[in-house]
Amino acid sequence: MNAGIFRGRPAGEVAVIGLGKSGRSVAELLARDGHAVYASDAGTGDAARQAAESLAALGVAVQTGGHDLARIARAALVVASPGVPPEAPPLAAAREAGVPIVGEIEIALHYLPALRTVGITGTNGKTTTTAIVGHLLRALGHDAVDAGNIGTPLAELALRERPPAWAALELSSFQLHDTPSVDPTVGVVTNLSPDHLDRYASIDAYYADKARLMANAHAGSRWVLNADDAGVLALHRRIGAEQLAGEVRTFSLRDPSAAAHYDRTADALILDGAPLLPRAEFPLLGDHNVANALAAALAAWMADEAHRTPEARLRIADALRGFHALKHRMEPVGTYGGVAWINDSKATNVSSTLVAVQGMTRPYVLLLGGRHKGEPYTALAEPFRRHGKVVLAYGEAAPIVEQDLGRLVPVEPVDGDFAAVVARARALTGPGDAVLLSPACSSFDMFRNYEERGAEFRRLAAAEQGTA
Incomplete structure (x- = not known):
C-alpha cells in the first residue's frame, strides 16, 4: 500500500469519498490518528448529515451534497468507498492528478497488523460463507468478527480499544480493486459467474478484480477453491501466476477427491477424509448452501494447525448444526x-x-x-x-x-x-x-x-x- 503517508505525521490531506458506514469509519480512524481529513458525499440525506456532524466534531473537514474536485486533486491520498464507481468525478479527478486511490479495507489493514483473516470472495455465497466462517472460528474459541462487505467495516474494528484476533472478511470485487496489500491467512473463492456488468466494462475486468485476492500469494498462503468451477481454479492466472503459491485445497459437491466434499450416497458432508455431519443435520436449504458449508468448514480447518484435530472437527460439526439461514438468503x-x-x-x-x-x-x-x-x-x-x-x-x-x-x-x-x-x-x-x-x-x-x-x-x- 501507500505506506509512506502513514510514517510520522501526515504527508498531506487524505480525501475520503463517500460517507456510508465504511467511509465514516475510515475517516474517523484517520482523524483519530492525527491525519488531516477531508470527507465528502454527494448525498444530503439523514445518514450523510449524521456522519458529517460526527466527523466534524473530530476535526474532519466535511462536505455533503457534492465534492470539491480541486481539493481532491491536491490530496496526498484518496480513500474510496466501495459504492463509488471508478468513473465518478471525484475518483476521475484523483486519477488525472496522479493521486493514489485505495479503499477503506486497505487503510484498516494498516492499523490491524496482528489481525488474522479468512478472506472470502466470489460471485455468490460470499455472505453466507463469511457468516459461517465467523461462526466456526468463534466455536473454535477465537475472538472473531464477521466484517467487510457483510456489513461491518474493517475500519470499525480498528477503532476498537481491543480489536479481535480474527476476522471473517467478505471481499467484494469493488473492495478488492482498491486493496493492493490484501494477504489473507486463508483465501476462499466460492464461485465465479458474470455480475456487475452495469459497472464493469467486461466480464474479464470483473474476474480480474476477483483475482486480486491472490495478488500477494506466498509460500505460507492457504487457499480454499471450488473444484466444481473451472474459472475459480484458473483465477490465479489472471494475476500472471502459472501456479498459485501456498497450500491449495478444494471443496466440491461432486468430486470425492476434494478435501471437503458432499458424499451424496451417504448424504453426508466429508472433511479431510472423514465424515463431518449428515446433510440432514445442516439446517440451510439447497445444494449451494452445502457448498458454502464445505468451503467454510475447510477454511476453518486450514486456518490454524490447532484446528486440525478430532476435537476441532466435533466443534465445527456442532457449529454447523446450530447455524441458521441469514436474512434474505433462501x-x-x-x-x-x-x-x-x-x-x-x-x-x-x-x-x-x-x-x-x-x-x-x-x-x-x-x-x-x-x-x-x-x-x-x-x-x-x-x-x-x-x-x-x-x-x-x-x-x-x-x-x-x-x-x-x-x-x-x-x-x-x-x-x-x-x-x-x-x-x-x-x-x-x-x-x-x-x-x-x-x-x-x-x-x-x-x-x-x-x-x-x-x-x-x-x-x-x-x-x-x-x-x-
Missing part, C-alpha cells in the same frame, strides 16, 4: 395456508437466482424482477421447468424477463406495486406450493436496498393471514 419466512414463503432477496444476479431455482423441490411461483443488471434470464428456464408453476415478472425488468423467458416457460407480467406482485403470487398457489422471491435484479426501482425488499416480502406474506 430464508423461510413462514408457511401460510400450506404455502411456504421463501425470501431470497439477496439474489441480485441471474447466477444467484439460478442456484435458488435449482434447489427447489416443490411446486412454486417465482418472483423475478427489479432493476435489470445486464444479464439475460434464459439460463433460468431449464431448471425452472422442473418444479416451477409460473414466473411473475415485475418492476423495470419485467419486459426483459418476459422477452427472455416468455417463450420458454409460463411468464405473467404484473403491473403495479410490490403488494400487487405478492397478492398475485398468493392467488396462484395452494397447499404444498411455495412462493420464492429470488429477483435476479437489484432492488433500486422500488426499494432502497435488497434488505428493504426482503422485509416487505416478509410483511406482505404474513399480512393477509392476520399475522403481520
Whole structure:
C-alpha cells in the first residue's frame, strides 16, 4: 500500500469519498490518528448529515451534497468507498492528478497488523460463507468478527480499544480493486459467474478484480477453491501466476477427491477424509448452501494447525448444526395456508437466482424482477421447468424477463406495486406450493436496498393471514 503517508505525521490531506458506514469509519480512524481529513458525499440525506456532524466534531473537514474536485486533486491520498464507481468525478479527478486511490479495507489493514483473516470472495455465497466462517472460528474459541462487505467495516474494528484476533472478511470485487496489500491467512473463492456488468466494462475486468485476492500469494498462503468451477481454479492466472503459491485445497459437491466434499450416497458432508455431519443435520436449504458449508468448514480447518484435530472437527460439526439461514438468503419466512414463503432477496444476479431455482423441490411461483443488471434470464428456464408453476415478472425488468423467458416457460407480467406482485403470487398457489422471491435484479426501482425488499416480502406474506 501507500505506506509512506502513514510514517510520522501526515504527508498531506487524505480525501475520503463517500460517507456510508465504511467511509465514516475510515475517516474517523484517520482523524483519530492525527491525519488531516477531508470527507465528502454527494448525498444530503439523514445518514450523510449524521456522519458529517460526527466527523466534524473530530476535526474532519466535511462536505455533503457534492465534492470539491480541486481539493481532491491536491490530496496526498484518496480513500474510496466501495459504492463509488471508478468513473465518478471525484475518483476521475484523483486519477488525472496522479493521486493514489485505495479503499477503506486497505487503510484498516494498516492499523490491524496482528489481525488474522479468512478472506472470502466470489460471485455468490460470499455472505453466507463469511457468516459461517465467523461462526466456526468463534466455536473454535477465537475472538472473531464477521466484517467487510457483510456489513461491518474493517475500519470499525480498528477503532476498537481491543480489536479481535480474527476476522471473517467478505471481499467484494469493488473492495478488492482498491486493496493492493490484501494477504489473507486463508483465501476462499466460492464461485465465479458474470455480475456487475452495469459497472464493469467486461466480464474479464470483473474476474480480474476477483483475482486480486491472490495478488500477494506466498509460500505460507492457504487457499480454499471450488473444484466444481473451472474459472475459480484458473483465477490465479489472471494475476500472471502459472501456479498459485501456498497450500491449495478444494471443496466440491461432486468430486470425492476434494478435501471437503458432499458424499451424496451417504448424504453426508466429508472433511479431510472423514465424515463431518449428515446433510440432514445442516439446517440451510439447497445444494449451494452445502457448498458454502464445505468451503467454510475447510477454511476453518486450514486456518490454524490447532484446528486440525478430532476435537476441532466435533466443534465445527456442532457449529454447523446450530447455524441458521441469514436474512434474505433462501430464508423461510413462514408457511401460510400450506404455502411456504421463501425470501431470497439477496439474489441480485441471474447466477444467484439460478442456484435458488435449482434447489427447489416443490411446486412454486417465482418472483423475478427489479432493476435489470445486464444479464439475460434464459439460463433460468431449464431448471425452472422442473418444479416451477409460473414466473411473475415485475418492476423495470419485467419486459426483459418476459422477452427472455416468455417463450420458454409460463411468464405473467404484473403491473403495479410490490403488494400487487405478492397478492398475485398468493392467488396462484395452494397447499404444498411455495412462493420464492429470488429477483435476479437489484432492488433500486422500488426499494432502497435488497434488505428493504426482503422485509416487505416478509410483511406482505404474513399480512393477509392476520399475522403481520
